[in-house]
Amino acid sequence: MWADEIVVRHIGGRPSTRPQAWARILSYAGLWAMLGFGYWAIEERSTGTFVGEVGFADFKREIMQSMRDVPEAGWALVPSAHGKGYATEAVGAAIAWGDANLASARTVCMIDPENAASIRVAQKCGFAQFESASYNDQPALFFERLRD
Numbered sequence: 001m002w003a004d005e006i007v008v009r010h011i012g013g014r015p016s017t018r019p020q021a022w023a024r025i026l027s028y029a030g031l032w033a034m035l036g037f038g039y040w041a042i043e044e045r046s047t048g049t050f051v052g053e054v055g056f057a058d059f060k061r062e063i064m065q066s067m068r069d070v071p072e073a074g075w076a077l078v079p080s081a082h083g084k085g086y087a088t089e090a091v092g093a094a095i096a097w098g099d100a101n102l103a104s105a106r107t108v109c110m111i112d113p114e115n116a117a118s119i120r121v122a123q124k125c126g127f128a129q130f131e132s133a134s135y136n137d138q139p140a141l142f143f144e145r146l147r148d
Contacts, residue, residue: 010112052077
């Protein structure tokens with residue numbers, strides 16, 4: 001998935017090599033071990049086929065103070081799963097898990113301003129934009145969600 005240009009066009013823009021994708025998977029395991037939260041695989045219910053991933057992280061990004069030390073939601077899907085509602089369903093499930101298990105009442109996410117589909121998913125799942133700035137010299141929108 002991370003080697004697909006369509007998947008990464010709004011997430012860094014460069015397809016991952018096999019070692020980079022493996023390092024990502026290993027870091028996901030580390031998130032769970034170190035923080036008690038992380039990423040899940042998204043599978044198509046009827047077939048069990050992998051279609052993406054969703055979850056929370058703290059990547060210790062060099063970023064605005066208001067994003068630091070707060071669980072950051074993220075999601076990515078394979079192109080064949082785009083437009084089917086899987087992202088909204090998966091993010092909603094992750095948020096429900098987060099509301100029950102995360103110490104923080106606030107979660108955040110960062111989205112490329114040109115990624116209209118992810119912006120819609122974030123908004124449907126209760127995130128509201130609180131800032132626009134840049135990250136790694138690229139424009140970014142910053143969203144937050146407060147637990148009810």
